[in-house]
Amino acid sequence: MSKTQGSRGKSQQQTKLFSSQDKEANKMATSASEASVQPLTLDMLVGELEKLRKDVTGELTVSMNTALAPIQASLQKITDTVAIHTATITGMETALSAHSDGITTLEREVAVLKSKLETTNQVNDRLQLAVEDLISRSKRQNLHVIGIPEGMEGDDARLFMTTLFKKMVGDPQLDTLELDRAHRSLALKPPQGSRPLIVHFHKYAQKERVLLWARKSRDVSYQGHPIRIFEDFSATLAKKRAAFNKVKSQLYKEGIRFGLLYPARLRVTINGQARIFDSRKRQSVSTRFIAVSE
Known part of the structure; x- marks a missing residue:
């Protein structure tokens, strides 16, 4: 019985404590409510709004600066990179312009050289034709005689060929045959066979008569050796x-x-x-x- 009564006493004391605290809080709330019920003027409202604006602006500024800092750093890097590329491109454009001017100059020089080369080739062609004509003219009175063994002509090839033509052709017009020179070709002596004899006639007409006889004749031979006679070109x-x-x-x-x-x-x-x-x-x-x- 005594324990039950003690418990009830404690509960009553706690209830009284809470009640007193509630009363005190209600008093404070009532006094605050009474204090806030003061008239709100326009100046007070403007001041509160200005204070709120400054607080919000400051917070937004800090937040935006914090958020934009990495972006600004990246933009700065991009700006620096673009500046470097711009300088590089400018240098390349300058070099390209110089190369373009150089190529243009070279093209003009090549065109001039090409024109000179064409002119030179034309002159060279004409000179070659002239030289070829001179060589051919110098050989017009020559005959090639093939088939006479080496050494048969002896020491005087001119006299030997004069006698041979007179004897073989048997043309009275060759009784006065004149040969300016006669010699073996300048090629090396072959191991077998013989080098041709080159005969230069003093008169073109006599050379033509010998050549005509050689063309009309068949199986021409001298002392058993087949002989062929050709023009010298x-x-x-x-x-x-x-x-x-x-x-x-x-x-x-x-x-x-x-x-x-x-x-x-x-x-x-x-x-x-x-x-x-x-x-x-x-x-x-x-x-x-x-x-x-x-």
Whole structure:
């Protein structure tokens, strides 16, 4: 019984304590409410709003500065990079402009050199033709004699060939035959066979008579040695004339009349009509016509 009564006493004391605290709080709230019920003037409202504005502005400024700091740093890096690239591009543009000017100058110089080269080539071609003509003219009175063994001419090749032509040709017009010189070609002596003899006639007409006799004659020989006689041409002209060898063989087989004109032109006669071909073209011959293909 005593314990129960003690508990009830404590509960009553606590209830009284809480009640007194509530009363005190209510008094304070009532006094605060009474104090706040004061009239609100316009100045007070403006002041409170200004204070609020400053507080909000300050907080926003701090927040924005904090948020924008990394962006500003990145923008600064980008600005620096752009400045470097701009300087590099400016330098490249300057160098490109200089190179472009240099290329333009070189193109003009190359055009001038090309023009000079073309002129030089034309002059060179004319000079080559002139030299070729001079060489050919210097050989017009020459004949190549192939087949005479080495040493048969003895010490005086000119006298030997003079006697040989007079004896073999038997032409009265060759009784006064004059040879300016006669010698072996300057090539090295071959192990077998002999080098050709080059004979220079004093008179062109006598050289032509010997050549005509050689063309008409067959199986020409001297002391048992077959002999062939040809005109003497420069290497260039000989190559041009040799270009007709194949077609000449075909013409001969077909029984078509032909002739090789000086310096290197082929004359073909078919059905009484003559056609002349330059050595720069290739000719092919059939039984009825000649087709010229470039």
